[in-house]
Amino acid sequence: MSSATNNKRGSLENEFQRRMQDAEASPSADLWARIDHNLTVQENGQYKRGMLFYRQLAAACITLLLVAGGFAAYYFGGSAPAPMAQVQQPNGTIASAVPAGTDTSEESLTTDEAIAAAMQLAVQPLALEPAGQEPVRQQVAIADNRSEGAAEQETQSVAAGFKIEAPVVASVTATSDPSAWHSVPAGKYIPTYQSRKGSREDLATSSMFSRLKSMHGAFTERPASASGFVSAGAPAFPQASPEISDDFRTLSEVVMNRMKQLKAEQEAVQQMYKSEKKTLAAAGGATDTGKEKASAGRWSLGMAYAPSYFEQNIGIPTQMMGPMNSFASFAPPTAMQRSARMMDDAREEHEQEVEPGFSFGVEAKAGFKIGKKWKLLSGLGFTQNTARSKSSYVIQQFWREPGTEKTETPGATTIFLPSISNNYASDSLSVAQTDEFNVLYRYRHLTVPAGVQYEGKIGKDWFWFAGGGVAANVLLQTAIIASSAEVRNTEYDLSDDNSPFRKLQWSGNVTAGVGKRLSNNVSVAIGPEYRAYFDTMLSSPEKAQAPQGKPYTMGINLALNYDLGPGRK
């Protein structure tokens, strides 16, 4: 019989089908018990994954809030300049000009010393130095032991319930007092694991804090005469009173304590979950590793680069400026009219020539998945927005010193700065026409973005996304750079009070696009992005001589994303 005949359904097939179709065989009695157990494990796993998810979500939200709060506290917390900034002041600056012993200087000194003392106090208990060096340190050590005790108690209760090792205890014990380490009941923890974990954390903390200590050492070893805020012969920071409260320091401590607590809780929950799975696996229960892996990879890291078009929307007046009134008293009518005409020409030229320059933004973001489609994003970024124009007019301002006939001038500039603010008053202005030169307006921002993103599948590896968010933009530097040697460049730093530009700018952005997964963990995405700033570039638009618009950018967002954990399967 040929194989072709063997492929056709015959009596053999029919007979087998008839006999097998309704055949029955009893499975072993414990099979249902195994299935029941398996289902119970799954239900518990789902519950724990849910709990873990909400904990992680809470941690992400708290971290976001704390970062934003810390940043806001840093930015709005006080106008007292940092010690380093004061040290770097040249002779005759604020620090040396203010007489020692005045209320203002004492207050700022006290605050600075308190911050320094707090830094040292934070360093000392963890650096494992010999005990009893300073009485202040013991207070902090007591506080630390109290929190460690709470963490240990929590972990012990978890470990007692599930018979697991507790790395949280090991790590905390390793960084605490040696006598406390020995008070841990023998046999409860694996010594090798404890020492390994402890040593690793010791290395990390000691190296970090040794760097801090060296920085602190640099402070304390600085000669008193070199600084305006450390008085001669005065003791260094350790003697500062820790009771002095400082909002930023308190906030930082709260942040650190909360982060430690959350980390400990997360580790305990994860350990508990893993150990239970191990126990159940050992007992014969089937595991659902796929779902576990999926829940492990909620976090992701990403970098984005966005070249863009920037419209600064800074208006300058089309009518004669205010200073020309005073100019009238010093110049003959014909010269005044000629200068006024040239000013108008300069402004008109600026209006016509100003155009967007190359702008870009880079961001490093951490993402946290909520469900399968949504993602919370936050991070840190830097943007450089530029505009450019051409000019053939040079403006020079003059002031007369009161009581003398001596005049002062800051140097030649373009029509831009004298036109944006009424505060730019001067006793006289001179306008001169020169060869055409280029002017670049550059704004550098540090950005702290926070947003949400929604992802949908297109194909196997392709996806689309849409998202939006807000960002706090701190103006780090503004520069107006002219290509002509006759015109001075103008730069404003973050701490420059003369800057007419807004130092903190909030913005909102929307983006959408497509992405491709290059591997289980790595994906790239591209799409247009629109960013609108909520305020004008000028900090006091009401003082401006012309209506001010709100700036915006339009660009292309290129992103590279890395999913932590096992990634997509």
Added chain:
Amino acid sequence: MKLFTKPKSDEDRLIEGCIAGKRDMQRLLYDLYSKKMMVVCLRYAPTTFEAEDIMQDAFVKVFNNIQNFKRDCPLEFWVRRIMVNTALKHLRSKQLLTVSHEAEEVANLSADDVSLSGYTMDELLSMIQSLAPRYRMVFNLYAIEGYNHKEIGEMLGISEGTSKSQYSRARAILQSMLLRQEKKLKEHVISN
């Protein structure tokens, strides 16, 4: 007031109970189909232990996915399909679906002279289980489940021609086994 609501059948209530995660309903479904499904698993697995493993995994899948059951076919058929797919996955994970060559002689016999009436279920099952995994799979899918060779090829990741040739070989091996059994039986009768 719902005047035209279709009365729910027992199967509907069973399915809804399982979707709600009620353990007593799940037990009921298990009791209803476990015996038939055990035979399905035994046909695909080489041993009873493995058959039970397959059945355990398959029933967990049934309970986890019963909300996806569209009721366009009998529930038993849907459960059976999950059993078969789980068995395939199980054997694939153990890499038992590689092609092997039977060492035994294959007889070319006519299919018409085969009768299974004298064999018990255990004997028939042990014959199927003694086939090489790939042959057993193709034989089960074609002869008993009723899939055609194209579908089998897609399920196993092989070509239609390979499925046909493997089925042909599996069939010949089974016929050879049946013939030998018959000879033994005749010899036993003559000697008595």
